[in-house]
Amino acid sequence: MNCTMKDVARVxxxxxxxxxxxxxxxPTVTEKNRQKVLAAIQQLNFSPNYAARTLKTRRSRCIGLxxxxxxxxxxxxxxxxxxxxxxxxxxxxxxxxSDRNAAKEREYMDALLERMVDGLILFKTHMPVxxxxxxSSRFSIVLVDTGRDINIGCDxxxxxxYLGVQQALEYLxxxxxxxxxxxxxxxxxxxxxxxxxxYNDFFISKKYSLPAPGIQHGHYDWHSxxxxxxxxxxxxxQPTAIIAANDLMAIGAIKAIQERGLSVPDDISxxxxxxxxxxxxxTPTLTTIRQPKYKMGEHSVRCLxxxxxxxxxGQDIAPIITTLKTEIIVRNSVSFCETNTQRRSV
Amino acid sequence: MNCTMKDVARVxxxxxxxxxxxxxxxPTVTEKNRQKVLAAIQQLNFSPNYAARTLKTRRSRCIGLxxxxxxxxxxxxxxxxxxxxxxxxxxxxxxxxSDRNAAKEREYMDALLERMVDGLILFKTHMPVxxxxxxSSRFSIVLVDTGRDINIGCDxxxxxxYLGVQQALEYLxxxxxxxxxxxxxxxxxxxxxxxxxxYNDFFISKKYSLPAPGIQHGHYDWHSxxxxxxxxxxxxxQPTAIIAANDLMAIGAIKAIQERGLSVPDDISxxxxxxxxxxxxxTPTLTTIRQPKYKMGEHSVRCLxxxxxxxxxGQDIAPIITTLKTEIIVRNSVSFCETNTQRRSV
DNA sequence: TTGAAAGCGATACCAG
DNA sequence: CTGGTATCGCTTTCAA
Numbered sequence: 001m002n003c004t005m006k007d008v009a010r011v012x013x014x015x016x017x018x019x020x021x022x023x024x025x026x027p028t029v030t031e032k033n034r035q036k037v038l039a040a041i042q043q044l045n046f047s048p049n050y051a052a053r054t055l056k057t058r059r060s061r062c063i064g065l066x067x068x069x070x071x072x073x074x075x076x077x078x079x080x081x082x083x084x085x086x087x088x089x090x091x092x093x094x095x096x097x098s099d100r101n102a103a104k105e106r107e108y109m110d111a112l113l114e115r116m117v118d119g120l121i122l123f124k125t126h127m128p129v130x131x132x133x134x135x136s137s138r139f140s141i142v143l144v145d146t147g148r149d150i151n152i153g154c155d156x157x158x159x160x161x162y163l164g165v166q167q168a169l170e171y172l173x174x175x176x177x178x179x180x181x182x183x184x185x186x187x188x189x190x191x192x193x194x195x196x197x198x199y200n201d202f203f204i205s206k207k208y209s210l211p212a213p214g215i216q217h218g219h220y221d222w223h224s225x226x227x228x229x230x231x232x233x234x235x236x237x238q239p240t241a242i243i244a245a246n247d248l249m250a251i252g253a254i255k256a257i258q259e260r261g262l263s264v265p266d267d268i269s270x271x272x273x274x275x276x277x278x279x280x281x282x283t284p285t286l287t288t289i290r291q292p293k294y295k296m297g298e299h300s301v302r303c304l305x306x307x308x309x310x311x312x313x314g315q316d317i318a319p320i321i322t323t324l325k326t327e328i329i330v331r332n333s334v335s336f337c338e339t340n341t342q343r344r345s346v
Numbered sequence: 347m348n349c350t351m352k353d354v355a356r357v358x359x360x361x362x363x364x365x366x367x368x369x370x371x372x373p374t375v376t377e378k379n380r381q382k383v384l385a386a387i388q389q390l391n392f393s394p395n396y397a398a399r400t401l402k403t404r405r406s407r408c409i410g411l412x413x414x415x416x417x418x419x420x421x422x423x424x425x426x427x428x429x430x431x432x433x434x435x436x437x438x439x440x441x442x443x444s445d446r447n448a449a450k451e452r453e454y455m456d457a458l459l460e461r462m463v464d465g466l467i468l469f470k471t472h473m474p475v476x477x478x479x480x481x482s483s484r485f486s487i488v489l490v491d492t493g494r495d496i497n498i499g500c501d502x503x504x505x506x507x508y509l510g511v512q513q514a515l516e517y518l519x520x521x522x523x524x525x526x527x528x529x530x531x532x533x534x535x536x537x538x539x540x541x542x543x544x545y546n547d548f549f550i551s552k553k554y555s556l557p558a559p560g561i562q563h564g565h566y567d568w569h570s571x572x573x574x575x576x577x578x579x580x581x582x583x584q585p586t587a588i589i590a591a592n593d594l595m596a597i598g599a600i601k602a603i604q605e606r607g608l609s610v611p612d613d614i615s616x617x618x619x620x621x622x623x624x625x626x627x628x629t630p631t632l633t634t635i636r637q638p639k640y641k642m643g644e645h646s647v648r649c650l651x652x653x654x655x656x657x658x659x660g661q662d663i664a665p666i667i668t669t670l671k672t673e674i675i676v677r678n679s680v681s682f683c684e685t686n687t688q689r690r691s692v
Numbered sequence: 693t694t695g696a697a698a699g700c701g702a703t704a705c706c707a708g
Numbered sequence: 709c710t711g712g713t714a715t716c717g718c719t720t721t722c723a724a
Contacts (some may be wrong), residue, residue, distance in 0.1 A: 019718095069426070
């Protein structure tokens with residue numbers, strides 16, 4: 001039960017060092033002694049004390065995860081990917097919700113430091129760059145969707161938002177949509193700016209003047225999607241399609257459209273972003289741009305453990321920036337637009 | 347930076363013991379020495395090493411949370427309640443996903459034990475009772491929604507499922523519904539059995555023979571809600587209302603109903619259970635029985651920390667069983683039933 | 693190959 | 709009230 005390696009050594013009739021060697025798989029132990037140790041461990045139901053091990057080795061086999069909010073389906077799926085990978089590698093995970101709040105982030109970072117976590121996955125940091133740099137000198141950090149274009153020696157993982165918006169617009173374009181409005185994210189976020197740039201570039205590349213309904217900025221919750229859609233729909237020149245920066249806002253937009261007695265997709269098409277679970281449950285089911293949330297989580301862990309590994313063995317590998325691809329998921333919230341031209345078979 | 351209390355003692359010109367006393371808020375330190383220590387801490391940017399403290403005190407100020415799946419909105423909201431409370435009390439949280447799998451649960455329990463967590467919140471354990479008892483002798487455990495009626499010295503937190511179903515049925519009854527079908531949970535779960543008992547009791551208390559469409563058992567995901575609804579709708583004697591064991595299955599049922607060209611709530615009313623975020627986003631918005639998920643998380647932490655406290659001070663308080671209340675959230679998936687009798691003003 | 697002994701960084705006791 | 713010291717359980721030299 002509550003016993004130590006010393007007890008194991010005594011019962012097994014070997015020394016403490018030998019027990020340690022067996023536990024750590026060091027091959028210099030004779031088979032006879034191995035067996036003695038294993039038997040003693042079994043008999044005493046021994047399990048090692050991580051605090052002691054951590055104190056000595058300065059490695060805890062724990063990592064920290066800081067995300068804005070675990071109760072947001074986007075982040076919970078990411079977190080699931082992280083946790084599964086971490087677990088598979090024999091690590092454990094500290095969960096921290098930052099609420100997009102720099103002070104809370106800091107507090108967690110300090111706590112994780114004191115707990116000697118081996119590394120940290122930081123999703124959407126809100127701290128000033130210098131501070132992140134400062135922390136990153138003290139433990140390995142992987143930055144996910146940094147929100148700003150920082151390059152500070154940390155590994156960075158992001159999603160190709162430029163591509164995602166191109167995929168959405170190309171799809172709508174092929175369905176004959178031209179007047180396409182956008183409900184974007186907050187202006188301070190890098191991924192949001194990427195998407196807006198992509199939106200503008202698209203129409204330029206099609207040699208088409210920018211659609212009148214234009215861009216509205218929301219806050220990623222469904223209320224703001226609802227509000228933005230209402231502003232857009234109040235304009236004279238109504239869009240035939242709306243593209244939203246996340247699924248929740250897309251669903252809010254659908255609500256706004258339906259409340260006006262219009263139909264999605266018959267009157268107005270809507271396309272979302274993220275592909276959270278709700279997307280296949282709402283009515284109509286939502287055509288959307290999938291972000292590889294779970295895979296992103298797995299990849300973050302892989303990156304982080306590599307970095308920890310390399311840091312431990314002294315050789316510092318160069319920081320890696322990974323950009324993951326999006327994918328369009330076709331469901332029922334987009335249909336052929338008959339307003340602009342003659343109907344075309346699809 | 348990377349310095350110890352010894353360094354602080356040296357720089358501050360005091361002894362190690364004094365530094366420790368300051369850090370632990372022991373009031374016997376003179377103000378002059380306090381200041382010296384504080385200044386030294388500041389100057390060195392010292393932060394304590396939790397591994398060492400844990401090793402010595404056998405307390406880590408960490409707790410573990412084992413839930414089936416963080417990516418399920420029901421559990422993620424619960425987890426959010428847990429994490430917020432834990433954080434407020436100066437603890438940190440290990441997140442573990444059991445996937446309703448006893449072997450995984452065990453593995454996590456062992457890991458948490460080695461990490462010397464001060465306690466554990468275990469949501470829906472799938473291990474045999476004796477095993478839980480065994481573990482509970484080694485650290486404080488709070489059991490949430492145990493799934494079986496076990497009484498083993500642990501604190502237990504559950505939701506009054508009997509009440510919840512009564513609330514739903516009473517509401518439907520007042521809207522003139524009589525033929526009410528139920529999509530229940532799996533048969534092995536206690537809360538599921540409670541709900542079925544409540545369903546049966548209700549009709550007995552109303553002196554009404556049990557409705558023909560009866561009960562179907564699902565698996566809590568929306569596909570199984572869809573399948574169960576189809577089985578129910580294929581029967582000769584169609585229900586006028588369906589009550590589901592969670593919101594996801596309710597939404598699946600709504601899909602099945604709509605695919606048959608029927609309307610919710612005009613033709614068939616549906617009522618859910620849980621009140622997850624999606625409930626207010628789907629079409630129609632879902633009338634449902636709210637479980638106080640976040641509050642349950644907070645309460646679990648309060649219970650656990652009390653128990654840890656009492657265990658540390660030697661006095662063992664009796665295990666506490668808390669039953670939280672449900673609440674009906676009225677939205678748009680239920681309407682007055684005109685089939686059975688004359689229309690009645692509501 | 694194995695065993696003895698020196699820490700890791702804190703806490704807590706006891707003497708002064 | 710303070711300072712010295714043993715101790716928590718493990719890893720890691722270093723001799724033997």
